[in-house]
Amino acid sequence: MKNNDRLGISLFLIPTIVIFISFFLVPVISVFITSFADWNGLTEFSFVGLDNYIRLFTYDNTFWVASKNLLLWCLITIFFHVPFGGVVAYILYKNPFGGKFVRVVYMIPNIIAASAWAIMYRFIFNNDFGVINNFIRAIGFEDFSVNWFYDPDTAFIAVTFTWVFFSIVNTLLILAALQAIPKEIHEAAQIDGATEWETATKIDIPLIKPALSTCMILSLAGIITQFEVIFLTTRGGPGNKTYNLALMLYDGIMSNDYGYANAVAVLMIILGISILIISNKLFGVNKEEA
Template sequence: MEKRNYPLIYLFLLPSIVMFLVFYLVPIITVFTTSFTEWNGFNSPEFVGMGNYIRLFANKAFLYSLRNLLLWSLIAMTLHVGFGVLVAFILFRKPKGWKFTRAVFMVPNVISTAAWALIYKFIFNNDMGILNNLIRKVNPDFNVQWFYNSPYAFWAVTFTWLFFAVIVTLIVLNDLMAIPEEVNEAAKVDGATALQVAFKIHLPLCRNSIGTAMILSITSRVAMYETIVLTTAGGPGDDTMNLPLILVNSIMNLKHGYANSIGVIMFIIGLATLFIINKSFRMNESVY
């Protein structure tokens, strides 16, 4: 490309660069700098050093949030992503009714997170919920308030997202469909079974999409707010407490500096997730 075209390229990039600086970089810098201050959002921030972080790590709710996040992340990167990958491999074989199944699988993701949380609140309701009424067909004495009793609340929240992995499915399915047909034909010529092709050829070739799905799934757990606030509000006790809930509560109490220290922790967790999975799945390397 001739150098004389560079000014035009920079001109087209300018709006995106300005938007990135104004709406991303400046807020990120503000969050980091004000996390070291005592700030109520109205008066000028007062520098307190590591005070917010010391208070944060001394807060039991924060430690419980990290524990819950770790458990949810492990579930997300194994069961949640695993289920989405399994569905993708099944749909890739195009069984009878696969298009209808793909469309139905999309439905929960069309509904907003808040609406889906309220739907599940009724599903898990002890008196009129579908789940408990089905269980009482076998055990008439069964009575559990799923979102309000420990340890059931943690698993009730988990089930609101665990099996709705359509984003994972679509990403991996797209990767499967991009595999050159020559690769499949060569495997058939060599006498590979369908199972061998799936595990030894297709699965390794989909490592980038699976890694991407893991990043999306884990970071979604880091930012999970609506589902918890509309079902358990972090309870019972601290069974479903998480970082966004503490952050929002801190803002409501005009503790913006403290809230931003939580934002910094969430930002670091997101970057660490990106780095670890990127390295583990060798996502910067070509798969072919």
């Protein structure tokens, strides 16, 4: 590469580097530093060492409730949400009748703002005039009455239903990866007598591992940072049944306890990075081909 080319590339990179440092790196470093401080967001902060983290792991029971909820949602994401998006993608990949219409309809929930979608679900799960309860009553359970978002036994299920079936991002990523597989590979498999199942499990899935890894990372990161839907439907209740780390962060900010809130934020960042590393390891992403 010529020196003039290097200079030109460097000049183009400077604005990106400045923006990255100013709007991402500096704020992240600030979050890490202030997580070791007692700070209300206005006055000068004083360092308290690991006090915020000790309080988080030892004295705050809501942290363990939020962690349990997060673990359950992550398991649902891994074993249902992403696989469901993959199954839909594979069906669309086979180009069935009405596939384009299904793709458009399936995308609608994802182009609606999360806040608007949360409000819609409050009506869908409403006890008196909601679609769910009226349908159950219509099929013979006239006395059925459940306040889905306000009943401790059903709140977690109701919140989960607001997102678990809407996996269009995963579907589009996996569908694009499937469509990028050369047709010659499938033709060769057919000549060798491979069944549909063998083609899917031994050719398609191995070849779309990077897309699957990306879907897993995006979905799990979305679960860790999920806020709008939970806040607008249950606010973490009833009895912390739907409480999560994002709500802990919000509560810390609203209490002007920024040091503690940033300790929660650091934990969320670490979880996100861990998911990235583990997912890439499990799916063999970035491994050099032998």
